[in-house]
Amino acid sequence: MSATAERGVNALREQIDAPVASFFSSCVSCGLCADACIFFHETDDPQYTPIRKVELLRRVWENEYTLFGRVKSMVGLGNKITDEDFTEAERLVYDSCTMCGRCTMVCPVGNDITLMIRKMREGMSAAGHAPVELIGAAKRHTKGNSPMGDLSKAIQAQVKHASAETGIEIEFDKPGVDYLVILSAQEIAEYPEVIGAMAKIFKQAGVTWTISLEAFEATNVGIQIGNRDVAKYLVTRVVEAAERLGVKKVISPECGHAYQAMRWEGPNLIGREYDFEVVHIIELLDQLRAEGKLKTSGKDSDKITFHDPCQINRRGGINKEPRRLLNMVAENFVETDDAGTMNWCCSAGGGVGANERAADLKNAAFQLKKRQFEKVAPDKIVTMCAFCHHTLENALEDNDMDIEVAGLTEMMAEYLVDED
Amino acid sequence: MQNISKSGADVVQLKEAVANLPTGNALPILAEIHEALGRLVESGTTAVIDLGSIPFTGGDEKRLQEVLGEGEVNAVLNAMGESFVQETEIPGVWRVDHYDQQGETQSRFIEVTFIPDILRTHREDAVRGHEMLAERLNGKTGADKKGG
Amino acid sequence: MNNPNFDLLMFARGPLFDIALLIFVAGVLIRVVEILVLGRKKDFSKAKGKPVQQGIKTIFTRTFPRPGAIKANPITIVGGYVFHIGFFIAFLLFVPHIALIEELTGLSWPGVGRVIIESSTVLAVIAGLALLYTRWRDPVRRKLATWVDYLVLILSLLPLITGYVAVNKLFGDPTFMMALHILSVDILMIVFPFTKLMHAFTFAMARYYNGSIQGRKGAES
């Protein structure tokens, strides 16, 4: 076994806790998680049964954390993990899993398989088996300030552009404001309209905010790779910036894994509570709506459907908020099958989108979304994750489907009451 | 200690519960009787059913009685204790119940026949009767021989 | 002179039961302690929902499948339900079993009649055979299965089958069948801590953790 493989096994060892032990003790191999998985659903290949994807973690648990497993190892029946095992697991742990969390919802004994995939990726990455594209992104983000490299110039240009367009001044690193806005690289590069949209909404609602040039990037490739050291390093940048500025809250943008990274994993990565709160942009918009600070006029007459980002709804608990907002501005809002908590993944979350090796699987998985959209036949799909937005847009185009995709914040801003 | 009258009542209650509890065995017996009666009519084959060979409680007995009813013949045998031979309301179906001298049940049968064998005078007894009558005609009184 | 069948019965409910009980109780305790001591790190994220409440709630709510699940896996879900319910009716509501539990623990509750017990047993066995079938024929379950999965399912069915045969005297000497029944239970108890049968205890922990993890985020579970 190579030194990195040993490092991987040790990382798996570190990850095992009472929940994991109770999950593996409870699994009865019923296979019900298979149908919850978009990759199994679309390929019918039993190797994609979710619980199978965490077999290495199970082996470490059995060998090292159970008395009977230890006895088995002592008499030579133990099952040592090799480098080949890690290699074999790559396609299961990275290529055919978006960590969408549907399996976690259907497991009759309550196993959080998605959590275990996350833990598996700790071992995989430590063993040197993370997808090269994700490692590349990690390097870029570490060296620069975003997984796409150095986006300092880009963000300044986009903010300048938004200021010019909206006539609202946006100041970088402004102390004394309530909110710090962070953005996903996808937004900065592809959907910068969101900056102007937020500026308009916040102005109307009287929310004071800023963007930090030190830490404007919300995404955290460490979470997707599944490496806590990398993830900690990246999240620390934002935490330090926010605490230096003394903001009350950090706004997690329309990005799925960034919400997980910033709000739920971050404090645990740095091992303490934050001095500030983290709120998702849609949560904040819904709160402003409830307070009457978000006023819109007019409605979009298009047939609109909503795509739930897994990490924000199913694994993030933001379910009703976007629908309340959408109903303010959409005249003809229809849901797809399984919408809400059990919505299907866009097909490329959890690092799958960046992973070249997984391209075919990704396309196969999208067929499910395609059928769902075809059934509803919307004019427009609204979502609240820039990466879902990006994936859907490209996949729809590849599949010759002429449906517009939009971000929810942007759409809300479009129908904002013009008070001036 | 329990109140005596109360426990006495309990015993009575239990006895009654036991005595009247049907096991449900009357029904198959009745079906068997019906079939046997058919054979008797068709081919003259007789049949005997031993009521002691299956659990048969007071409740079952009652049910049997209800269906079969009471017929025309009612004979009492006095042979080592009493025996009751009764034709039921269903001609051809007889109840034969043997008791010992103490009046305890010895055996209980249903006979499906034209006449239960036990009612007939048997040849050996007739022979003995022939001898007895001759003795009596020879001047001896029957009285001193009685019970001998 | 001995009755070998009775001797086997006495062995099954005597020394072997003691051994089985020892292995079962000690084994389950070891397994549960082993899980609990691993603990989990304090979660520093600020809870949005109510993790403890939702954890407890999920222990119960996860009993019911999500809409549409039955259509995708009818044999596993319906069979699973019928098997579990039938097994527990036969196990927990048959009075001789209650008498056993009362003897062991002092706890007692009313039982039900033979019709319910026996129909439950028959249904549970049929369901168990269906589960065995789908484990063997369905590609997903077949690939997941190890020989232990088959063993455990068969061992769980044996007490039902032998019990039914013994009580109804279907074949074999009833005392011998009763001995086999108790023997099968002894074996089930012995293998219990070493196999997936442990889910009977740990499912509550797993569901609790699942519910509390989701609950912290205010998400459904």
Add this chain to the structure above:
Amino acid sequence: MPSSPLLPKLMKAHGVSRRSFMKYCASLTSLMALPPAMAPRVAHALETAPRPSVIWLSFQECTGCTEAITRSSAPSLEELIFDSISLDYHHTLQAASGAAAEHAREEAMREHYGKYLVIVDGSIPLDEPGYSAIAGISNLDMLKETAEGAAAIVSVGTCAAYGGLPQANPNPTGAGAVSDIIKDKPIINVPGCPPIPMVMTAVLAHYLTFGIPDLDELGRPKAFFAESIHDRCYRRPFYDKGLFAEGFDDEGARAGWCLYKLGCKGPTTKSVCATVKWNDGTSFPIEAGHGCLGCTEPDFWDNGGFYKPLSAPAGNYRRVGQAAVIAGVAAGAGGAYLARKGKADALANHETVDAFTLEKEEKES
């Protein structure tokens, strides 16, 4: 002594009519659990059967079996059966005593060598033959000696049949059953503590008329020991409905519910108690409100307690259960220590990586 058929003569002497004999045979057939159609064959056999010599040996016993058989109301079927045998030795019943009594036994053995019937009640001490002796002869010797010329042996009562009470744990005398000692003679076991008198006489009647009856694997006549008491019990419907007495004086007991939970051994006990009943068909233990003790089964004294439900474990489960908890917690704590240490070591061994050390190292060869 005449070995010609005695019964017809006897009946004639008593002025018993043919009709009485028919009635007797019908009842006897019923008692032997033979189909009623067999009655004429029973009658024929009784008329022609030779009167056998019977030697009754009593060993480690309580005389309950003899009491039972002689306490049936007289004159009864039982008595008639006894009238039709020649009871040449029975040390409780015989008038002779001392040397004369033993002489009678030896005489009968000599005269009817190969033809006489031996009835045994009581078990035989094997540890030390001196534990039980008659006229200076140990039970073991007397049994062996008497059995040698016997046509068959009837072991009456559970002690003779299976060892019974004397054999109960810890079996201080090393008591054994007749069948443990005698291997070369037909043995009919009529177990029970005591056996039902009618069953004893019916077995004798069967022996007299048709010879050795059909026996089960425990040497018991199938006619009387083929079915469990539970299957023939009038309380069975309550068992099926799930209605059980919880105590001897609760509502359920008063209503006559099933006694399973009070330790009734009916389900594992084969006997005709529920149908033939006791005291001339008056009642039987379950009808009297007490569970069956299982007295027709081997080792019934040691089969898990009279008042414990059959399904209750029979061993030392309470102590075992406590031991299991202690062992479980101890081993669990041990396992826990190892697991925690393993995890602590893993955390201590954590090699912090960054984006640039995520790639796999080349294997060093």
